[in-house]
Amino acid sequence: xxxxxxxxxxxxxxxxxxxxxxxxxxxxxxxxxxxxxxxxxxxxxxxxxxxxxxxxxxxxxxxxxxxxxxxxxxxxxxxxxxxxxxxxxxxxxxxxxxxxxxxxxxxxxxxxxxxxxxxxxxx
Numbered sequence: 078x079x080x081x082x083x084x085x086x087x088x089x090x091x092x093x094x095x096x097x098x099x100x101x102x103x104x105x106x107x108x109x110x111x112x113x114x115x116x117x118x119x120x121x122x123x124x125x126x127x128x129x130x131x132x133x134x135x136x137x138x139x140x141x142x143x144x145x146x147x148x149x150x151x152x153x154x155x156x157x158x159x160x161x162x163x164x165x166x167x168x169x170x171x172x173x174x175x176x177x178x179x180x181x182x183x184x185x186x187x188x189x190x191x192x193x194x195x196x197x198x199x200x
Contacts (some may be wrong), residue, residue, distance in 0.1 A: 078125050094124040127153060136174035140167075156181045173175060 081090045082105055091098040103109035110116035127150040134152065137145035156175035162168035175181055185187060 078123075079102075081129055087088075094128045096121055096124050099184055112154075121165070132180050135178060136171050140171075 078090065078094075078101070078180075081093070088098050089104065090110075091101040094101065100111070102174075103111040104121055106112070109111050111118055111121075128148060130149040131146045132149065132152055134145050134147050136155075137147065149184055155171055158172060158177065161172050
């Protein structure tokens with residue numbers, strides 16, 4: 078997260094993570110409830126993973142004929158739909174591919190999956 082904040086600023090990084098600026102500031106500066114350990118940073122860490130982790134999407138790579146990289150949030154958006162997108166054949170094929178994808182375990186169930194290929198690091 079620090080690298081993202083240094084590359085832009087806390088406000089923009091918080092927007093990309095879909096979290097409050099004050100919560101992110103407290104984590105980065107290690108102050109307030111996050112700095113003292115009274116508040117858990119688990120939810121913010123998950124939001125950072127979703128926003129800044131990059132993965133190769135096997136379906137989009139095959140569909141476009143070239144390596145396609147998406148964020149964890151985009152991956153989760155495709156895989157974790159409440160209902161299949163039956164009105165769009167391409168999206169339905171994508172959703173079906175996601176149901177068996179090794180990346181799904183990481184981004185839908187919030188667990189590390191050893192076969193997930195992550196590009197880059199965040200902190």
